[in-house]
Amino acid sequence: MCGIVGAVAQRDVAEILVEGLRRLEYRGYDSAGVAVLNNGELSRTRRVGKVQELSSALETQPLFGGTGIAHTRWATHGEPNERNAHPHQSEGDIAVVHNGIIENHNKLRVMLKGLGYTFASDTDTEVICHLVHHELKTHDSLLAAVQVAVKQLEGAYGTVVIDRRDSQRMIVARSGSPLVIGYGLGENFVASDQLALLPVTRSFAFLEEGDVAEVTRREVNIFDVDGNAVEREMKESEVTHDAGDKGEYRHYMLKEIYEQPTAIAHTLEGRIAGGKVLDAAFGENAAEFLKDIKHVQIIACGTSYHAGMAARYWLEGWAGVSCNVEIASEFRYRKSHLFPNSLLVTISQSGETADTLAAMRLAKEMGYKATLTICNAPGSSLVRESDMAYMMKAGVEIGVASTKAFTVQLAGLLMLTTVIGRHNGMSEQVEADITQSLLSMPAKVEQALGLDDAIAELAEDFADKHHALFLGRGDQYPIAMEGALKLKEISYIHAEAYASGELKHGPLALIDADMPVIVVAPNNELLEKLKSNVEEVRARGGLMYVFADVDAEFESDDTMKVIPVPHCDEFMAPLIYTIPLQLLSYHVALIKGTDVDQPRNLAKSVTVE
Ligand code: M6R
Numbered sequence: 001m002c003g004i005v006g007a008v009a010q011r012d013v014a015e016i017l018v019e020g021l022r023r024l025e026y027r028g029y030d031s032a033g034v035a036v037l038n039n040g041e042l043s044r045t046r047r048v049g050k051v052q053e054l055s056s057a058l059e060t061q062p063l064f065g066g067t068g069i070a071h072t073r074w075a076t077h078g079e080p081n082e083r084n085a086h087p088h089q090s091e092g093d094i095a096v097v098h099n100g101i102i103e104n105h106n107k108l109r110v111m112l113k114g115l116g117y118t119f120a121s122d123t124d125t126e127v128i129c130h131l132v133h134h135e136l137k138t139h140d141s142l143l144a145a146v147q148v149a150v151k152q153l154e155g156a157y158g159t160v161v162i163d164r165r166d167s168q169r170m171i172v173a174r175s176g177s178p179l180v181i182g183y184g185l186g187e188n189f190v191a192s193d194q195l196a197l198l199p200v201t202r203s204f205a206f207l208e209e210g211d212v213a214e215v216t217r218r219e220v221n222i223f224d225v226d227g228n229a230v231e232r233e234m235k236e237s238e239v240t241h242d243a244g245d246k247g248e249y250r251h252y253m254l255k256e257i258y259e260q261p262t263a264i265a266h267t268l269e270g271r272i273a274g275g276k277v278l279d280a281a282f283g284e285n286a287a288e289f290l291k292d293i294k295h296v297q298i299i300a301c302g303t304s305y306h307a308g309m310a311a312r313y314w315l316e317g318w319a320g321v322s323c324n325v326e327i328a329s330e331f332r333y334r335k336s337h338l339f340p341n342s343l344l345v346t347i348s349q350s351g352e353t354a355d356t357l358a359a360m361r362l363a364k365e366m367g368y369k370a371t372l373t374i375c376n377a378p379g380s381s382l383v384r385e386s387d388m389a390y391m392m393k394a395g396v397e398i399g400v401a402s403t404k405a406f407t408v409q410l411a412g413l414l415m416l417t418t419v420i421g422r423h424n425g426m427s428e429q430v431e432a433d434i435t436q437s438l439l440s441m442p443a444k445v446e447q448a449l450g451l452d453d454a455i456a457e458l459a460e461d462f463a464d465k466h467h468a469l470f471l472g473r474g475d476q477y478p479i480a481m482e483g484a485l486k487l488k489e490i491s492y493i494h495a496e497a498y499a500s501g502e503l504k505h506g507p508l509a510l511i512d513a514d515m516p517v518i519v520v521a522p523n524n525e526l527l528e529k530l531k532s533n534v535e536e537v538r539a540r541g542g543l544m545y546v547f548a549d550v551d552a553e554f555e556s557d558d559t560m561k562v563i564p565v566p567h568c569d570e571f572m573a574p575l576i577y578t579i580p581l582q583l584l585s586y587h588v589a590l591i592k593g594t595d596v597d598q599p600r601n602l603a604k605s606v607t608v609e
Contacts, residue, residue, distance in 0.1 A: 002071060002072060002073050002074050002086075002098075002099040002192070002603070002607075003020075003021055003024025003025065003071065003072040003099075003191075003192050003193065003196065004024075004069070004070070004071055004097050004098075004099055004158060004159075004160055004179070004190070004191060004192040005017045005020030005021055005024065005069070005070045005071075005189070005190070005191045005192075005196050005197070006068065006069040006070070006097070006160040006162075006170050006172065006189060006190040006191070006215070007066075007067065007068055007187065007188075007189045007190075007200075008066065008067045008168065008169060008170055008187060008188055008189075008215055008216055008217050009066045009067075009184070009186075009187035009188075009217060010066055010186060010187065010217065011066060011187070012036075012063075012064050012065060012066065013036060013065065013066055013067065013068045014034055014036055014058060014062065014063045014064070014065070014068060016189075016199070016200055017034050017036075017068050017069070017070035018034065018051065018054060018055050018058060018070065019199055020070065020189075020191055020196035020197060020199075021034075021051045021054070021070050021071070021072045021196070022051050022055075023193075023195050023196045023198070024072055024191070024192065024193055024195065024196045025050065025051050025072050025598065026252070026398045026399070026400055026597065026598060026603075026604040029049075029050050029051070029072055029073075029074070029598050029603075030048070030049070030073055030074060030075050030080030031046065031047065031048045031049065031072075031073045031075075031080050031081070031082065031084070031085035031086075032046070032047060032049075032050070032051045032053070032054040032070070032071065032072040032073065032085065033045060033046030033047070033054065033070065033071055033073075033085045033086050033087055033097075034046075034054065034058070034063065034068060034069070034070040034071075034087070035068060035069055035070075035087040035089070035095040035162065036063045036064065036065030036066075036067065036068035037065050037066075037067040037068065037162055037164060037167035038063075038064050038065030038066075038167070039167070040164060040165065040167065041065075041164065042089070042092060042093070042095055042162075042164040043063050043065065044087055044089065044095065045057050045058055045061070045063060046082050046085035046086070046087075047082065047085070048080060048081055048082050048085065050598075051072055065167070066167070066217075067162060067167050067168065067169070067170060068162070069087055069095060069096075069097045069160045069162055069170065070087075070097065071085075071086035071087060071097035071098075073085055073086055074603040076101055076124070076608055077101070077105070077122060077123050077124040077125075078121055078122030078123045079122070083120060083121050083122075084121045084122055084123050086098065086123075086125060088120070088121060088123065088125050088126045088128075088129050089120075089129060090117065090126075090129035090130045090132070090133035091117075091133055092164065093133060093136075093163060093164045093165060094129045094130075094132050094133045094136070094161060094162070094163055094164075095129065095161070095162050095164075096125060096128045096129040096132070096159060096160070096161050096162075097125075097159065097160050098124075098125040098128055098157055098158070098159040099156075099157070099158040099159075099177040099192055099607060099608075100155060100156030100157040100158060100159075100175075100176055100177040100607060100608055101124060101155045101156055101608045101609065102124040102125070102127060102128065102153050102154070102155045102157065103154045103155035104152075104153070104154040104155065105124035105127045105155075108127040108131060108152065108153075109126075109127055112127060112130045112131065112134065115130075115134055117130040117133070117134070124155075125159075127153075128149065128153070128157070128159055128161070129161070131149040131152060131153075132145050132146055132149045132161055134149075135148045135149050136163070142161065142163045142166055142169065142171050142214075143169075143171050143212070143214045143221075143223075146161050146171040146173055146212060147173075147212050147223070147227060150173045150175065150212065153175075155176070156175060156176025156177050156354065156607065156608060156609075157173065157174070157175055157176060157177055158172075158173075158174050158175075158176075158177030158178060158179040158192055158607075159172065159173050159174075160172045160179075160190055161173075168216050168217070169214055169215060169216045170190065170215050171212065171213070171214055171215070172190045172207070172212070172213045172215060173211070173212045173213075174207040174208070174209065174210070174211050174212075175209055175210055176209070176354065176607070177192065177352075177607045177608075178192055178193070178206070178207075178352050178380065178381060178607065179191070179192060179206075179207045180192075180193070180194050180197075180204050180205065180206050180207070180379070181204065181205045181206075181207065181213060181215065181220050181222075181232075182194065182197035182200065182201040182203065182204055183201055183203040183204070183205070183220065183234060184200055184201045184203075186217055186218065187200075187217055188215045188216070188217060188219075188220055189201060189215075190213075190215060193605075194237050194239060194379075195239060195396060198237065198239060202236050202237045203234055203235070203236060203237075204234065204235055204236075204237055204379070205220075205222075205232040205233060205234045205235070206232060206379045206384070207222065207232060208224070208232065208384075209225070209381075210224060210225025211223065211224055211225070211230070211232070212227075235379070238378070239396060251399065251586075251596045251597050252397075252398040252399040252597045253399035253401055253403060253490070253586055253596050253597055254586060254596075255399075256397055256398070256399050256403045256404045257403045257404070257449070257579070257582050257583065257586065258449060259394075259395060259404050260403070260404045260407050260408075260445050260449075260579070261442040261443070261445045261446045261449075262395075262442070263393070263394040263395055263404045263407070263408050264407060264408060264411050264441050264442045264445060264575075265442040266393045266394070266395070267392055267393050267394065267408045267411050267412060268411065268415075268438055268439065268441075268442075269393075271415065272415075272435055272438065272439065275431070275432045275435050275436075276418070276422075276431060276435060277415040277418045277419055277431075277435060277438075279419055281390060281415055281419075282372060282388045282389070282390050282416065282419065283372075283387070283388035283389050283390075285387070285388070286372075286388050286419070289343075289369070289370040289372075289387055289388055290343070290370075290388075290419055290420055290423065291423050292341050292369070292423070293321060293341055293342070293343045293369065293370075293420055293423070293424075294321055294322070294339070294340065294341040294342070294424075295321055295322045295323070295324075295339040295340070295341060295342040295343070296315050296321055296322070296323040296324075296342070296343050296345055296420070297323075297324050297325075297326070297331075297336075297342055297343070297344050297345070297363070297368070298311060298312065298323065298324070298325040298326070298345045298346075298347065299325075299326055299327075299328045299331050299344065299345070299346050299347075299356055299359045299360065299363070300325075300327075300328060300346060300347035300348060300353075300356055301327060301328050301329065301348075301353050301355055301356055301606065302402070302485065303349075303402040303405070303406045303482060303485060304347040304348050304349060304353075304356075304374075304402070304405075304406075304409060305325070305327055305328075305347070306406070306478045306479075306481050306482040306485065307347050307374075307406055307409035307410055307413060307478075308325040308345070308347050308413070309325050309477070309478035309481065310410060310413070310475045310478040310479065310574045311323070311325070311345075311410075311413035311414075311416070311417065312324075312325045313474060313475035314413065314414060314417040314475065315416075315417055315420065318417055318421055318426060318430060318434070319417045319418075319420045319421035319424055319426055320421060320424035320425050320426065321420055321424055322339070327355075328346075328353065328355035328356040328358070328359040329355040329609075331359045331362070332355060332358045332359040332362055336366075338366050338367060338368065341369055342368050342369055343368065343369060343370055343371075343372060343420075344360065344363040344364075344368040344370070344371045344372070345371075345372045345373070345374065345416070346359070346360045346371070346372070346373045346374070346375075346382055346386065347373070347374045347375075347409055347413075348373065348374070348375050348376075348377075348380075348382050349375070349376045349377070349392075349394075349397055349402055349405035349409075350375075350376070350377050350380065350604065350605040350606075350607075351373065351375040351376070351377035351380025351381060351382040351383050352377065352380050352381055352382070352605050352607050353382075353605070353606050353607070354606060354607050354608055354609050355606075355609060356382065357381050357382060357385075358609075360373070360382060360385065360386065361385070364385075370387045370388060371385075371386040371387045371388070372386060372387065372388040372389070372390065372416075373386040373388070373389050373390070374390045374392065374409055374412045374413065374416075375389055375390070375391065375392060376391075376392040376393075376394050376397065376405050376408070378391060390412045390415070390416065392405065392408045392409065392412055393408075394408040397604075398597065398604070399596070399597045400489070400490075400597060400598055400599055400602050400603065400604050401486055401489050401490050401585070401596075401597075401599065403486075403582050406482060406578060407445070407575050407578055407579075410574055410575045410578070411438060411441060411575065414434060414437075414438060414571060415438065417434065418431050418434050418435065433569070433571065434571050437569050437571035437572045438571075438572075440572070441572050441575060444566065444568050444572060444576055445575070445576065445579060447566040448565065448566060448576050448579035448580065449579060449583075450566075451563065451565070451579070451580050451583065452583055454563060455563070455580055455583040455584050455587055456583075456587045458545065458561065458563065458584065458587075459584060459587030459588045459590070459591055460591065461516065461545075461561075462491070462493065462516060462584075462588045462591070463588070463591045463592065465493055465514065465515075465516055466493060466494060466514070467493065467494045467495070467496075467510075467514070467515050467516075468484070468487055468493055468494070468495040468496075468515070468516045468517075468518060469484075469495070469496055469497075469498065469507065469510065469511075469515055469516070469517045469518070470483045470484040470487075470495060470496070470497040470498070470517075470518045470519075470520075470581075471497070471498055471499075471500040471503070471517060471518070471519045471520070471530075471533065471537075472497070472499065472500065472519070472520040472530075472577075473499060473500050473501060473526040473529060473530050473533075474524065474526050475573070475574045476520045476521075476522065476573070476574060476577060477497070477498075477499040477500075478574070479520055479574050479577050479578055479581065480497040480498070480499075480518075480520055480581075481497040482497075482578060482581065483495075483497065483518060483520070483578075483581030483582075483584070483585070484496055484497040485497075486581060486582055486584075486585035487581075487584070487585040487588060489585070489599055489602065490585055490586070490589040490594060490596055490599045491585060491588040491589040491592050491594055492592070492594060492599075492600070493588065493592075500519070500529075500530055500533035500534075501529065501533065503533055503536055503537070504536060508536060508537075508540060511537055511540040511541065511542040512540070512541055512542070513541055513542075513543055515542060515543075516543050516544075516545060517537050517542045517543065517544045517545070518544075518545045518546075518547070518581070518584070519533075519534060519544055519545070519546045519547065519548075520547050520577045520581070521534075521546055521547065521548040521549065521552050521554065522548075522549050522552070522565070522568070522570070522573040522576075522577060523548075523549035523551050523552045523567065524570055524573065527549075527552055531554075534546065534554075534560070538559050538560065541559075542559070543559060543560075544559060544560040544561070545560075545561050545563065546560055546561070546562045546563065547563050547565050547577060547580045547581070548562055548563070548564060548565060549564075549565055549567055549568075550564045550565065550566065550567050551567055563580060565577060565580060
């Protein structure tokens with residue numbers, strides 16, 4: 001949610017900041033702004049819309065200065081317009097960018113108005129700059145003023161503050177929204193994601209909850225929540241410089257769909273030996289943590305939740321443990337029962353999803369035996385705060401619609417199934433079969449990608465549709481849910497998914513020629529049941545698109561288009577059937593002319609509640 005970049009350097013930083021914003025634009029893109037300090041002057045440019053609008057404005061009227069902050073916004077408080085765009089200012093002295101939500105902003109606003117401050121925006125953020133400005137009247141440094149100011153904030157923030165009267169430093173503070181310091185030579189940086197800073201540095205330190213840091217050209221001084229000076233480990237980034245480039249692809253989403261064979265191969269690399277998944281894939285002490293697990297509670301949001309839904313079928317079906325799956329925003333606000341020997345598994349591409357993080361913290365308080373995160377972001381909050389981490393190694397995912405992260409999550413969860421199953425009576429044969437299936441996944445996904453042209457043609461049928469229904473059974477039901485989410489997310493077609501056995505309990509009433517029905521039909525033990533459900537739709541005049549195993553004996557006719565999917569075993573079927581659904585949503589979005597990589601109203605990393 002929102003992207004932050006800041007820099008203190010000897011050279012002009014506006015271009016570095018804007019390039020950083022471009023790389024973060026997937027996090028939020030309804031307005032963007034930059035503020036720089038130069039010889040006691042604070043200059044600011046903000047624009048509604050994408051970073052390109054800001055960049056064009058700066059080409060016409062450049063900003064000069066070696067210290068600056070910038071922000072790309074995903075609106076929470078106040079509609080997306082220029083006056084609500086960051087950076088916000090106080091009295092022309094203080095400028096602030098902020099990610100997160102200040103929950104007590106109304107109270108602070110009243111207090112600050114009472115002190116004579118005038119508000120120029122509808123945002124919660126603006127209270128931070130006036131608060132810092134006010135505290136500077138009684139504190140002798142920007143650092144001290146920010147330290148005191150953030151203590152008065154309730155909610156979540158990753159914030160960077162600069163002061164017109166002190167152009168040599170920026171103060172950054174983190175609570176609930178990630179911030180990373182980037183170390184350069186004679187210049188230092190800050191960002192909400194290391195990706196923003198890869199063109200200027202590869203050395204990073206992640207701030208911890210409650211940290212406040214003073215960043216100058218030569219020094220970075222970090223203080224913990226109690227104000228004690230602390231060191232945060234500096235690491236060299238493993239993310240490649242071009243990770244943020246689209247390469248030959250028209251969209252990041254398409255690139256990421258096509259990266260899946262490689263991403264899956266990467267996630268398996270070094271984690272399978274002698275026909276077994278290594279416990280160490282889940283962290284150093286995983287064997288000890290996982291050996292007595294009898295119940296698994298999975299928590300996630302959106303696409304990651306769908307991956308968890310699929311894993312429930314596997315953990316209960318093959319690993320012999322009970323499993324619940326819940327949306328994080330529900331779990332965190334209800335009383336749930338803790339079963340003995342329970343493992344809490346969070347699934348998150350970004351590792352910073354606010355609801356998932358809060359649910360994990362709650363689970364720790366509740367006394368779960370251990371916490372494990374399946375995550376794609378090294379150094380993220382979920383990775384740092386969980387007992388164990390399965391690092392997905394899917395590579396950076398930029399498209400807001402999650403694709404390769406989902407299939408890699410499925411692969412990771414299948415691996416987890418074998419490790420937990422090993423301690424709960426899974427036969428060696430089943431474990432060997434799953435492992436074999438995992439190893440053949442990259443090649444099978446490559447084959448499934450071969451459906452691209454056929455699906456592009458099929459997508460034409462959806463151009464004038466307003467609704468779609470996705471059907472699946474068993475572990476294909478979550479795949480149908482994921483297919484529906486992808487379609488609505490990027491093509492804005494209303495789509496719902498049902499376990500097809502549920503059709504007759506209500507959704508059948510929706511069926512008519514205007515409601516395309518998409519069915520995922522691998523050749524498994526539920527195939528005949530699924531065929532009956534297909535007949536129920538056909539009898540009501542529904543138009544179907546069936547992604548079916550080549551051997552499933554479906555035939556195209558006036559009411560049904562059958563798209564043959566390469567045969568695959570039951571372990572990899574959910575992953576393989578995901579591919580055509582991703583391609584379908586992509587091609588429908590292309591035809592509809594929507595913004596594939598940055599669909600309206602959404603953001604990649606949801607770091608607010
Ligand atoms: O980073 P996370 O995996 O925790 O994100 C969870 C959801 O916000 C995310 O999967 C979202 O649903 C995607 N936009 C779906 O494509």
